[in-house]
Amino acid sequence: MPSYDVVSEIDMHELTNAVDQANRELATRFDFRGVDASFELKDGVINTHADAEFQLSQMEDILRSKMVKRGVDTGSLELKDPEGAGKQLRQTIIVRQGLEADHTRKIVKLIKESKIKVQAVIQGDKVRVTGKKRDDLQQTMAILREANVGMPLQFNNFRD
Structure with missing residues (x-):
């Protein structure tokens, strides 16, 4: 029968490539010059940090566009609220599988x-x-x- x-499921290798490409784009973008912002993928969780909340939302757009180009479905992302005080804000993005x-x-x-x-x-x-x-x-x-x-x-x- x-x-x-x-x-x-998500292809973790493609997700790793998308996160790396997003980090490279952050390094070359004019609006992120002199800003300590980056993505970090570890155990199915993407940690982002930046100086302001609007930068975190821009980083989310960058990550989603890179994931779409790599063929990774963005519907599996679960965004947590930004947290942190002072100079750095952090946001956790959970990649749901199964x-x-x-x-x-x-x-x-x-x-x-x-x-x-x-x-x-x-x-x-x-x-x-x-x-x-x-x-x-x-x-x-x-x-x-x-x-x-x-x-x-x-x-x-x-x-x-």
């Missing part, structure tokens, strides 16, 4: 409500979808692409 997995229990239940519910003859099974942080026809699986992919689950979805491990 054909099947595939619904997952939410489907949480709420998301997996929502995906299974969407598939069951569609009345397509497929089965959806939660397996940890992914959902395995199986069916007799390849067309049914492709219909469920289309439904999940249109739905707003709250996380970027990828479909992998397609078996025929």
Whole structure:
């Protein structure tokens, strides 16, 4: 029986490249001359620091544009509030990976409500979808692409 997995993963190598490119752009931008601002990626968390809050928002735009150019989905970023006092402000950006229990239940519910003859099974942080026809699986992919689950979805491990 054909099947595939619904997952939410990020290519960490591409994310590292995007953060490095964003740091290089900060070094060359005129509005960041003489400003102590940088990105730091460590264990799936991006730490940013700058002198002012508007610079943090500009840095977020730079990071998002670099991620889009590298093919990394920006929907997986979770921004925390800026913190710090005095000269430096810090902001933590968490890179979310894997489907949480709420998301997996929502995906299974969407598939069951569609009345397509497929089965959806939660397996940890992914959902395995199986069916007799390849067309049914492709219909469920289309439904999940249109739905707003709250996380970027990828479909992998397609078996025929």
